[in-house]
Amino acid sequence: MNLKRSTANPCTQSPEDAELTKLRIANEALQADNDDLQSLVEIVTEHSTILENALEDQNREMADYIEQVKTITAAAITVQNDTFHPNSLTTTASRSDELGNLAQVFSETVQSVKRQEQKLVEANAHLSALLEAYSRFIPPEYLTFLQRDSILDIQLGDHVSKEMAIMFSDIRSFTTLSEQMTPQENFDFVNAYLRRVSPEIRKHNGFIVKYLGDGMMAVFPDGVDDALQAGIAKVRQIRTYNQHRQTEGHPPLEVGIGLHAGHMMVGMVGESNRMQADAVSDNVNLTARLEGLTKYYGVSFLISEDVILKLNHPEKYSVRLLDRIIVKGRQEPITIYEVLDVEVETVRRLKLETLPMYQQGRHFYHDGDWSKAEACFEAVLQINPNDKTVQLYLERIQQLTQQAMLQPWNGVWAFTQK
Structure with a gap:
């Protein structure tokens, strides 16, 4: 009898062993994959941290950049408000990038402009002072009369030709008075006198063409009424001044005023390097003669008949006919009057x-x-x-x-x- 032994073939795996083997292999593969995943996670984590740090650094830089841009913007606003201070851009200007360069150029430009503005302010102040000083020689009323905006526009030969009232005035016996004073006292006296009477010319729409020592020549472009009222006001000012002089022991002043009206030219005469205001006409010479005749007739204010005829309201004034005369240098006679309102x-x-x-x-x-x-x-x-x-x-x-x-x-x- 033959007996068959059930012996396993060592070269053949059982299904269980094969499954175990597959599981083991799969587990090893899974472990390997897990290790790879862990490595990948570590790598990703590392790179994420680096990227996050980089982004944070970039955000900080961007935030700082934005703040510096805001600083420049704020500085621009202070320039508009005229409150800019260079130190406000010191930090931004220290940057080594384009923004720093912009801040530095901006600050330097603003400071340069401010320096130029200051120079312009100083130049304008100086110019204003010069114009104010020149206005003492060429008054604004005279510029208006010549239709010029500034003394810079005045040219030799500028003039206006029209019918105007012209006034000459002088202090009586000034030579006798001046002989009793020193040169300095003479200057002080003349200026004290002119300082009191000159404003009356401006108040009555006239302007002084020029001073003649202790006297003056003035014109009134708008009519004889202004001139007559100015003359009356001048004499009254002198009376007030005489009260002051008498308290100081000085003799009272007497003046002579001559007033005439007619056609004349008023403008700039002289030469290119030296010119002055003047009035040119036979009527100007006649008025000077009338002023000189006040002493002869013993009156303070002498006017021509032309003034009487051109007054808008002659009834407002008290006058007395003085004479009918021919002055030296003229052929035609004129009638002259004294103004009693000044007495x-x-x-x-x-x-x-x-x-x-x-x-x-x-x-x-x-x-x-x-x-x-x-x-x-x-x-x-x-x-x-x-x-x-x-x-x-x-x-x-x-x-x-x-x-x-x-x-x-x-x-x-x-x-x-x-």
């Missing part, structure tokens, strides 16, 4: 009271009836013995009655001297 009240009242007798005497004088004229003038002196004009007429009558007339008498007195 002190007592003198004004006496002249108005004797005006009818005075006018009657003038009538006889004009007709050549010397005896009747003399009687009228004598009657005036009985009431007002200080009337120098009447005294003058009596002296003339004596002279006229003693000389032979070469020509028929027409009542016009011709002056042979200025």
